[in-house]
Amino acid sequence: MGIAHEMAKKQREISVAEFFQKNKHILGFDSLTKSLVVSVKEAVDNSLDACEEARILPDIFVKIEQVGKDEYKMIVEDNGPGIVRKNIPLVFGKLLYGSRFHALRQSRGQQGIGISAVVLYGQLSSGKPAKIISKIKEDEVGYEVLLTINTKKNEPKVIKEEPIIWEKEQGTRIEVVMKARYNRGKQSVYEYLQQTAIVNPHAQITFVEPDDKKTVFKRVTDELPPPVKEIKPHPHGIELGEFINMARATKAYRLTSFLTSEFSRVSPRIAEKVCKIAYLYGEMRPQDMSLSEARRVLEAFTKVKLMAPPTDCLSPIGEILIKKGLKNVLGSLRPGFYAQPITREPKVYSGNPFIVEAGIVYGGELPKDQPVRILRFANRVPLLYQQGADVITKAISSVDWRRYGLEQRGGQGIPVGPAIIIVHVASTRVPFTSEAKEAIADVPEIREEIELALKSLGRQLKMYRVKKERKKKLSEKFFIVNQLLPEIARKSAEIVEKPVPKLEPVITKIMNVIWIDEKIEKEGKMIKITVRIANFTEKKEKFELYGDCPIGEIVDTDGEIVEDYVKWHVEIDPVSYQYKKIVLKNAGGYGETNYYVDGINPSKVIGAEPLPGDWGIKMDFVEEIEEVEEDEQ
């Protein structure tokens, strides 16, 4: 028996309460403020996972009530499938209970220790039991259970259980009173829910704060993320101890069949080859493998060519949904620029598939003189703590953002500027720096992927700024041709007493661009956008114009609505103007519309970007243009 097993035996004998008290900090309950955030996180993560597993669009209600000095009640309610009556005490009243614990798949639940720890914390800090209400579709009634955890035996102790009439068709509600402190701002419940809403655009989250302030993070898509698949471990990602445990527990009779049946990407031919390299009989019982034999097997795996693990088990948020999520949650900050988010191809580190996604928003009312805000996510869960230790922060710090127009002392460290950078790492096994699972470890493969995604975003940001700068310069010329020049012509004609000369040739000489801008007017509850297209070139031009409204619903337009964009076919004569319109509702605090053009050389157009990738064209098209602009400097 190994020493670890001996220790495990002893560990079982100490009470869970004692274990909890000793390990509070590892589990995340190390301050009053953080305890509340961690509790909400456990409950909400559970709800999201349960809904997704049951293919239900999550509708989650979170409420924090103050019940005493430093004492708060947390209420989290969902519309998930509910929990069958007999399982309620086990799910909420037994530590480390649950189906996900050994599953190898992308799930939120690999993080944190589970909702029962919240129940235990509540019980230890306030002395009050947790209240759970749950109802499944098939039952007429729901059940309300008051329970605590028997800390000696790690068993649920039901205080009261009774059927109740619940208006909900199905769902689960948990109420826990705990010692806590409530705040808003950094590392708060609000921030956690806001960020959760960004990466879960399919969820609707309602939050009521202790002062009854209600915030609704609206659902922006009815598309549930595709169900995640479980995969078998890949030999390159397995550790020796784990490997031995698997060998002991397997039902296979032969080493070769153990390898082919319990690992991914191991064919019979490869299993034979590995046994040969490890000087082992393929016929041996895997249960009989010694430590050194097991080590030889793992070493042998490094010497054979293996296919990378399957990556279809990963579910990225996707470029469109990241953008939608960002717009939905950050729209009130009116950022001037949302970069096209990047979802990288899946990659593998130590046999574990992972995928990196990243986005950046810039400008608007974001503070200009502060470090950029970093939003970190692992498997769709926001990471609020330990920012400095995270590979995401390290990757951001190692990119030279000065090239892309953000301030950064010495070309490293967290850049300063009006921007928010969002990075999501999804994996069947996210490598965390510690048990608290608050930061992703600095794994070179992951870091490289993040850096590549960030650089691609950086180039987009730079292009945006170059264009903006150009537009500023040209707006001066716009004033000249629209106001000054006609005045000069009128006045000089008046003085010499001759007819006013035609200005078209002069105007095209000064401008020589297609100019697109907009006027935004409030009309009652509606927002009316008038798009002005001016052709200041010598030729008639034809192109497609797309308008993308970051917020609001389109009520009226003279264009064609394609998905959630408005499209116009424009044909415009030289030195003439055309006007288009969009009317929006629910668009209070409207910032600006993003315009895109197609079917025309984009360098001829001021005020619109080339139509980006996933709604028609490829990113490399955009990148190509940037390179040209960089060369020019």
Added chain:
Amino acid sequence: MSSDEALKKLYEIAEDIYEQLNRGEIPKMHLAARHKGNIVFNNKLGVWKYGENMITRSAKKLDGGYMILRTLYIMEFIKEMIKTKKSSTLREMYYISEGWGLAKFHSQDESNKLAEDLEVITGYLREDFKLRPEEDGASVIGNITVEEINRKGKPMRINCRDDVGDSGYLIPYYVEKDKLKFKDVDADFVIGIETGGMFDRLVENGFDEKARAILVHIKGQPARSTRRLLKRMNEELGLPVVIFTDGDPWSFRIYASIAYGAIKTAHISEYLATPTAEFVGITASDILNYDLPTDKLNDRDIAALQAELKDPRFNTPFWHGEITLMLQIRKKAEQQALAKYGLDYVTDTYLPEKLTELGVMK
């Protein structure tokens, strides 16, 4: 009349702009570059004038566009003034531009600068455009009799010693012969004085009578009319002109603008500059020779001195010596520092010594 000719010239500019537009060209105007790199010494006139460097102001740029539009409005405005026999101050023109829509000036600097630009382009003086400054208040005390045409159109004789109070005869903004004539003079030279304090000291000490001098308070950087008057006294009355200022880089520039012509007005240097004017002091050598109380040069002073070393107008052995010396001792002195030796020292000792050296006093 020169006003009509100036107007004709402005009309030609408007016509040119109209024609450029008619030909489909971006309208533009050319004018001499007004910086110290573009002034050259004119041997015939003995003053510094603008060189060959031209700049183009085109409607492609905001500045050029505004300038062209404003020129058109000013043209109309001047035409109107000539018709109604009025004139306006530069400040009034700035306010009148309120009604010019886009052509409205945003600061008086803009309107003053455009008035100068128009002089440069047309070769006429702003007085020809019926524009005048609102200054000036620079004054004269000394035994000279002038005849000024007053606002009623009547000639008025004034003796600048006997017919004036303590503040002296105030120089009007327009001092050409049709306005101001010299009738009689009994003096040996003209002395321009930078500061009011020193002017008053010389008046109180009776320096005008004692030294047979005409005292002119030039009030810092002198106005055009002051410079013009100095030049006329020098040329028409044959009186030598000397300039007495503080001893610092800014005062050196006052002298240069009087003697050689100012960079801003180099297009009319031949009207304004008095090439024979001499510099009395305070020089850097005076600071040492008379052991005067001083202040330290600040960074701006030093930068100004270094710029003067590169200024073609100061490219003489005398000025190079004095500027280099001031940079070495890093000190400057005020005129009134001479009071260290008593109130009469400046009139009894310093000026007689210096002016004898220059050959102005015997």
